[in-house]
Amino acid sequence: MASTRVLSPGGRSPGRRETESALTLAERMPRLILEARRVAATLSHGLHGRRRAGPGESFWQFRPFVAGEAAGRIDWRRSARDDRLYVREREWEAAHNVWLWIDRSASMGFSSSLALCPKVERALVLGLALADAFVEAGERVGLLGLSRPQATRSIVERVAESLAADAAGLDEDLPPRAPVARFDEAVLIGDFLSPLDEVRAAVAGIAGAGCRGHLVAIVDPVEETFPFAGEAELHDLEAGLSLRVGDAAAWGSAYRARIQAHRDALAEIARGHGWTFGLHRTDRPASEAALRLVTLVAARAAG
Structure with a gap:
């Protein structure tokens, strides 16, 4: 049988004040930074070259010279090996802004034994x-509402601070x-357990200018499966409310149907703005979600 815990000191009930205190990041941040760098090291840094022609220093490909182009663009060394004239194209390497938002509200302190x-x-x-991965790939990273986009090798420390x-x-x-600029990217990471109307309004407020974006829902396995039986006490960590349930197993089917409907609605909200939606369970490695996001951003940039 799965058990649960919430980040709160002294074993007391997970009220609002206690949970806020428990979510203080200063002491845990050095460990999380090290773990984040290990995850970033596993990623394929495929974002830098956009695989299309444009301003940059990296060679991409040769292509036939087109009448009307400036003669200075001809690569004479390559053209000498053939009976055609060729242009040396470079990859488009213009950096753009990636905006992050990370949910640190009380419900994010939840953890089960699974x-x-x-x-x-x-x-x-x-x-x-x-x-770390985006900056290494040549992008600028900022925090929504907190910091402007930066491209610095110390981006992890700056974001953490x-x-x-x-x-x-x-x-x-x-x-x-x-609102995020049209050619920027937004990555929103949280559990998104808020009422759907509030989630819809928040996403619309960011996507209004037509930016690309991604919703990443972080979930505990217990939140998906509700594997409980017998008497249970449920806590609303945001409002500080509690509910005692006499037969948790009887709630299971209805709960799972409702949480699935919520997930489906989140996916529809994302699709409505041309965004992506992904679910990441905390019993899986962080590298899985990170690789998926890096791949999605790379694919969109190349499209």
Whole structure:
């Protein structure tokens, strides 16, 4: 039988104040940074070359010279080996902005015995690893509502410092309404257990300018399966409410149907803006979700 815990000190009931205190990041951040760098090291850095012609330094391919082009573009060395004239094309390497948002609200402190870590730790590791990978690939990374996009080798530390200093973020279970530019990318990482109307409004507030985006729902295995029986006590970590259930097993089928309907609605919200939606369970390695996001961003940039 699975058991659960919430990041709260002293074994007391997981009320709002205790959970906020438990989610203080300063002490845990060095360990999470190291884990994030290990995840980033496993990723294939395929974002830098966009695999299309444009300004840049990296050679991409030769192509036949087209009448009307400047003669200075001809590669005479390659053309001398054939009876045609060729142009040396370079890859498009223009950096663009990737905006991250990482949910650190009370519900993210949840962890069961089936998980490798609490949801908030997995979200932080994933976000930091992506920041490192994107900057390594030549992009600029910023935090929605917290920091401007930067392309620095110390991006992981800068993002971590911004998050650790942002105590107000512990009260926010959805990203701020900050429209992102059309050619930018937004990656939102959280459990998205808020009412769907609120999620829909938050995503619309970011996607309004037509930016590309990705929703990554972090879930504990227990949240998907609800493998309980007998008497149970359920806690709403955001509102500080509790509910005692006499027969948890009888709730299982209805709960699973409702959570699946919520996930389907999240996917529909994402599709409505041309975004992607993905589910990442905390009993799986962080590298799986990180690789999927890097691949999606690379595919969109090349499209």
